[in-house]
Amino acid sequence: MKEESIIKSNVSIVLIGIGGYGDLYVSHLLDSSEASIVGVVDINPQKSKNYQTIIERQIPVFSSIETFYENWSADLAIISTPIHLHADQTCYALTHGSHVLCEKPMCTTVEDAERMIATRNASNKFLAIGFNWSFQPSIQALKHDIQNGLYGKPKRLKTIALWPRTGSYFERAPWAGRKYGNNGELIIDSVASNACAHYLHHMFYLLGATTEESAHLQQVTAELYRANPIENFDTCAVKTIIDEGVEVLYYATHAVPETFGPHFTFEFEHATISYTQEEGSNGVVAHFHDGNKKTYKDPRTEDPLHKLSICIEAAKSGKQVIYCGPEAAYAHTLCINSMHHSMPEIIHFPDTLIQHDQQKDLTWVEGLSETLMKCFEESRMPSEYQLDWAKEGKVITLSN
Structure with a gap:
């Protein structure tokens, strides 16, 4: 520009x-x-x-x-x-x-x-x-430190978000939870592409080579499930491989009774960076292996419209860096597309596990919270356990 x-x-x-x-x-x-x-x-x-x-x-x-x-x-x-x-x-x-x-x-x-x-x-x-998050000062500071090698090489990044959503959430708009529109147009609205999309994109963005880039995806494997009466998935587990073989894992669902997250653990050569939205959170904390630590402000406490301020300033002067442009967001779009190729048919949870709370207008899956938390803690996919409902997705290898 x-x-x-x-x-x-x-x-x-x-x-x-x-x-x-x-x-x-x-x-x-x-x-x-x-x-x-x-x-x-x-x-x-x-x-x-x-x-x-x-x-x-x-x-x-x-x-x-x-x-x-x-x-x-x-x-x-x-x-x-x-x-x-x-x-x-x-x-x-x-x-x-x-x-x-x-x-x-x-x-x-x-x-x-x-x-x-x-x-x-x-x-x-x-x-x-x-x-x-990509526009927030705290995240820019964290990305700057990662780029400058403060934490060494990345080894594994993983995030989990358990966000219950009611039936009215899926009924709020004709496109909510849809794979396709009435005229056949692709929509693919989901827990990964919309409600919790920030936290999938965030991992790719932090590992981008420059301020306005995200990491490049090499492989994507997804498991996509649903409990709600929708067309697309309300639950997913995703394993991606990015530059230099770094593993990025993502777990998200709307089909649980209680909220947890976003919570992430990013493993680097010299430190582990963690964040939780739970009570008592100290923001984003990097724990170095030598016992030292560095803390960044909680990005969810910063102005959510800071992105607007940046864009107004850029429109005024032409000098402002646009931290998250299409090059930065591309990896998220590519990942979502690859997830649907990995598992073209959404798996419906067994009816015996699906619970309905009519008072709360909530549909949830018995034991799902515990399963996804175990997957997160052990860096595994649901299909790696002895679960009747779990199915392994195809490995999608990407190039160019």
Whole structure:
């Protein structure tokens, strides 16, 4: 991206999608002195908690991205729409003169990821992908120390997230928990691509060779399961091999009765770096083998919209580093695609193990929490134990 010759005093922003997560952007920007909302795009804008304020302030509302760009322009487009719309809307905004902050995940396929990169390159605009942690100062400090060899070579990284989700969670939108849309479009919304996507991407990002890169995947093996009446999986165990044979393990589920995590353990040559979201957490702590330790601030206590501040500054001056662009987010998209190739058919948990709590509107699997915790602690996959429901996925070998 070329540096701007003139520093803008106020950045114009179009918000594409203002329901759900997009509402956070609306709330923040309504009172911003650094940026102004010049338009919102949403097919159901009245569902936004801020809709009345938008109308009162006479902010133009559009039903499509095309109608906005017919007569309007914006320095920055923020895209907070369903996954399968990200690629087309990002490319459209880039080609119509806007920088883009696209919410995670980047898109559904690696082909779309490559199209987004090519469009970004041709547009001379920046493209940021909203994986919160990658923008946080604490994570940038940790990545800097890893890159500079403070902890030595990585040996194994692993993360677990047990996040219960109710039936209403899967009913909140027509794309939730879906593999395909009604018109056959690929959606692949899941615990790994959406709700807990940050923590899978995070491991790849930390081991990237540069500030704006993630590690390169060599192999992916996945086990995909579901308990809820959805099309895609609500539970997964994933083993990936990245550069220099480093193993990266990821365990996540919505089909449990109680929350745990995210919790991670990163093993390096000279230290073990750990984090837990549980009570009494001291943030991210590196325990050196010689007894010393180094602590980083808990990234979940930092401003979740720090990514927006970075993008506004970049749109103003052209000098800000975009920590998480498409090159950084690519590994996550590639991993999700490979997971579905590893296990094309989702395994349904045995009915005898599935529990329903009607009062809490929650479906969960008996013993699943304990099984995934054991997998995490022993760095193994469910299929490595004597479990009737577990099935080994195919090893997907990647190249180029």
